Amino acid sequence: MLRAAQISAAALMIAALAAPIAAQTDPMTPDKVDVYDPARPQADYVRKEVMIPMRDGVKLFTVIVMRKGTSHGPILLTRTPYDAGKATSRNRSQKIEEILPVMDADFVNDGYIRVYQDVRGLKGSEGDYVMTRPLRGPLNKTDVDNSTDAYDTIDWLVKNVPETNGKVAITGSSYPGFTSLMALIDPHPALKAAVPQSPMVDGWMGDDWFHNGAFRNFGFGYSLSQTAKKGGGAIPMGNGDEYTTMLNAGSAGDFARAYGLDAFPSVRKLLEHPAYDPYWQEQAVDKLLARRTLTVPTMLVVGQWDQEDSYGAPAVYKALEPQDKKNDMVSLVIGPWRHSGVNYEGRSLGDLQFEGDTGRQFRVGTMKPFLDHYLKDNPPAGYTMPGSLTYATGIDKWETRAKWPGGTPTPLYLGASYSLSWAKPAAAGSDSYVSDPAKPVPYLPRPIHQDQNEAWRTWLVKDQRFVDGRPDVLTYVTPVLDKDVHIAGQPMVDLFAATSGTDSDWVVKLIDVYPEENTANPVMAGYELPIGIDIFRGRYAHGFDKPQALTPGKAENYKFGLPNVNHVFKPGHRIMVQIQSSLFPVYDRNPQTYVPSIFDAKPGDYKPATQSVQYGAAGASAIWLPIVK
Template sequence: MRIHLLAAAASIALLAGGAQAQSQNPNQQYDERPAELNLSHQGWNYEKRVVDIPMRDGVKLHTVILIPKGAKDAPILLTRTPYNAEGMTGGAGSSANLAEVLQHSDGPADVIIKGGYIRVIQDVRGKYGSEGIYMMNPPPHGTKLNPTDTDDSTDTYDTIDWLVKNVPESNKKVGILGISYDGYLSLTATIDPHPALKVAVPMNPMVDGWRGDDWFHNGALRETNMTYIWEQEATKANSNPWFSTVYDDYDYYLRAGSAGAAAAQHNLGQIGFWKKISEHPAYDEFWQQQAMDKILAGHPLKVPMMLVDGQWDQEDIYGAPAVFKALKPKDVNNDMIYMTMGPWYHGQEVREGSSLGNIDWDQDTAKWWRWHVLAPFLSHYLKGTPMDVAPVTVFQSGTNEWQRLQNWPEAKATDPLYLKPDGGLGFDKAAGPVQTADYVSDPAHPVTYRPRPIPPVYAAGSTWHQWLTDDQRFAASRPDVLTFTSEVLTKPVTIAGQPIVHLHASTSGTDSDWVVKLIDVYPDQVPAKPEMGGYEFPIAMDIFRGRYRESLAEAKPITPDKPLEYTFDLPNADHVFLPGHRIMVQVQSSWFPLYDRNPQTFVKNIFFAKPADFKKATQKVTVSGPNASYIDLPVVAK
């Protein structure tokens, strides 16, 4: 029977004279849908072109180009992304209005529209519409960490080369900008830049995943980001989301045990990037050789750059100031490297910026920055217009005012703020013999990073974006959190720079985490806003994994009950503690479930700590004597 059917089919094809065979479905001719849909663009105020741009190795990258109607000699603003170029430009059902389309693009839509820019968004290789393999934040090509012939720098070069040759409406000048991962991609574009790249604006960029951006903070794993790793690498189009049967992340990760155990439950071991970071818990060559601040410091400055940092960025608070610190000394004419520090959560600078959580700024800070700093900066380098933008534009919280500075940090010296007996805090060291403040840290009951329940970071209803401004009274009431508070201030205390922790402490265990928080305590009564009475507003907070006290690159056990010095930086701050307020410092040994629990027993790799490794420990913080603990505050002299 099969032979007869094949022969009949061959006869039909021959009788048709080589024409295409009829559909196997005899009803196909009655289908009322068109074989290929042609959309009408009548009334659109822009043209959308979709192109697969070939790279030097033949891989094609999916690119969406949005050209304002009537554009001529218009600059190009490029964003490269792993987050779906089609989705960021409205998808198949795009609006006829370019302003509405750009609301999806996670960029400064108002500035782009008014500036008449050609907007280009491209999928990185291996994601969504682009061909090729995918690597998370791929290191420079031709290295041990990336032995391929391409990376994001070469792909950006090839993309810009194609754009300036094939978009006749452009003036052949290109700027690149982006937030988070897209901010990292804006940095890579400047390693070996195309001559047509005239300006870069990396916003909240991923820079160093171990020191203080997405994956670790000073060696402590950001456990809740395991979900991102899964979703980003499991499928090309992020089509297989991480699942959880528990609403409260605290319960989910506590029940799982170690981070490695949680990963095993979710089959995360098949994901390449997870394998890499679980094999590199210390700050070894794997992390050092791909840190963008270190990479860029080894290259000449060729592209003017404005780095954008959110002072309460809950995801990538480390990166922008680190790059500024690395590159600004190379900017001998003070006209290449700029920085903005705004009072924002991750990416809030392109959204509404009047408040963050419960803290009001008395103005739309994001809108002000876009029009007074970003717009003239882009226009200057892409259109040749004059600008009056300071090398550093920073928002001073407390006074709620923007500042124009020549450099950062503003403070030239630091003043020690001492922890004292009985919960005291002040700029004078406590007199008398050595004393300690003690607490018991129990991994079975870790201190949360915010009040429970704690939904997954991007779950419906989550307020993940504002947690760095949460009232810290929920933690101050716990017996495993030490709280030190100053007297009521009679004059303002202004800081502008990075507070540096000098914690002198011991643990009865052989490993320990230390969390230190610098807090502004509001007066007991705030007449205009009674709900803010006594509010404990965090200004700068971070964690340090004690095993790295001697070397970030090598873990070493802690000698039990021996007082040791732990020194680490808190995030940058520009803040005024006002008269009537008090300064507070909190110290604790867990920040869960944002960071994985330290078992407090030294093990080779905490990812794979066993249940028996997790033990209580008595923590003692020195608060008087020659080695009293303190925070070096970058106080601005008045």
């Protein structure tokens, strides 16, 4: 037996040695491979890249992501200029929650199909990129725009994604908020709901490019990063103080020309349209939507301290709410966030701390039930759409209302000795300061580096003590409050002011002043927290489309809104109003000498001016606060 086993083992060894050796890879085989799919067989998701044809033959790069096993899933669509491929492959993971943005997890884990698409002309999509492509009409003689592209995309998805139930919602923040709104114009029948977040709505009135006529310098960098095929990114002006760099450049137009930005069509469009002419009016999305009947339930979202697009969502709500007879078609949400902060952890903003993760509170507690109601085949019963949902800062509490605003306009008057009072001063008076364009008031403590994200994202909650006391900043303050002052709505500026120049800017800040002693939260002791900041360019006192020189020494009545807020000024706090004539370099400098276009102002046009703010009698300057009784 043993002899036989030994013979068999030897035979097997001989056979193995006789077997041919597997072919080895030639040392000179090229090492490049065509593609590697990071979604391995063990992945818990399916990720597909497709090119969806539009009606003019252009194909748009689109990524479809869903958990394995999904069926009858609603589609949640985002149309973006910020790279659909990156948005859907954030980590080389085999888990769906890891490859998608954090805001997507609760949706894909509940059967939603997540779709991201590159807008026409960017990243993987074909066609020409027009930064804010106008609607078909006076400014766009083609047959396509962001509305038709959304329609054609949705049509393809419901016909070619077998895992869907045929119901689609659109969402996204900032630019994708704009594309979400554009999808509501002539919407596809399968579009059942929309959640535009921090949308760019009117780039001149109060969103990205201008605020009430004052130009926002950061728009140059955005144009460079979005439209340069090569060499884009940050403007190459070094690492020094941007305040100094931009001041030395001269006008905003001179700055653009110095860095070659005037070669960009998107920049030239800004420089060529400094006033609110038809170029801007025909692109205002709130006006476009107001001309149509809203057929898609829409939840508009914005951050109370949105440093980029504070105007858009409330403007669209104001335009559409009159159509909402049953209070079930349009809702406004204001959270304690920066721009797009709704999609991130919302426990804090700068030095402010909130009760829990306010971003996820909204996404899970409000946004998802809204979308479930309109997109799920068998949605939970009993859903009611809030007319408005806003976070009351100061008391850290979400509040719902049938309508917005929630408060009654009540004037808080400027008075003698830099006071603020609920009673209109009987005697007239004025306070003055000298505004010098050579020494503009900074919007942040210097040195300023706007490309540092945290500084830019939180500048609207920056403690204003860094400018309080400057000779070119007027500060008015109430006595210490003995009870809550709750505001819910849009504070309105009602300013009577004159200048010795022929043009002027007016910056107004509404501020919550914390007690000087605060043992429980020392960081906030004495803090001057901005509740709302905005600017008005004086040349538009008699019409945004009709710039004209101011008459030196003649008081004008400037009326404009601050951002919409829900805030409670607590007992022991004080209410403050600051007034100044520059906010640099976030806004360009007004030369205070009237010129046809400030973009073309010459060095000699920039002159100091004496600014006079009136109070009492016929010139009763005030901030109208939406007081909740």
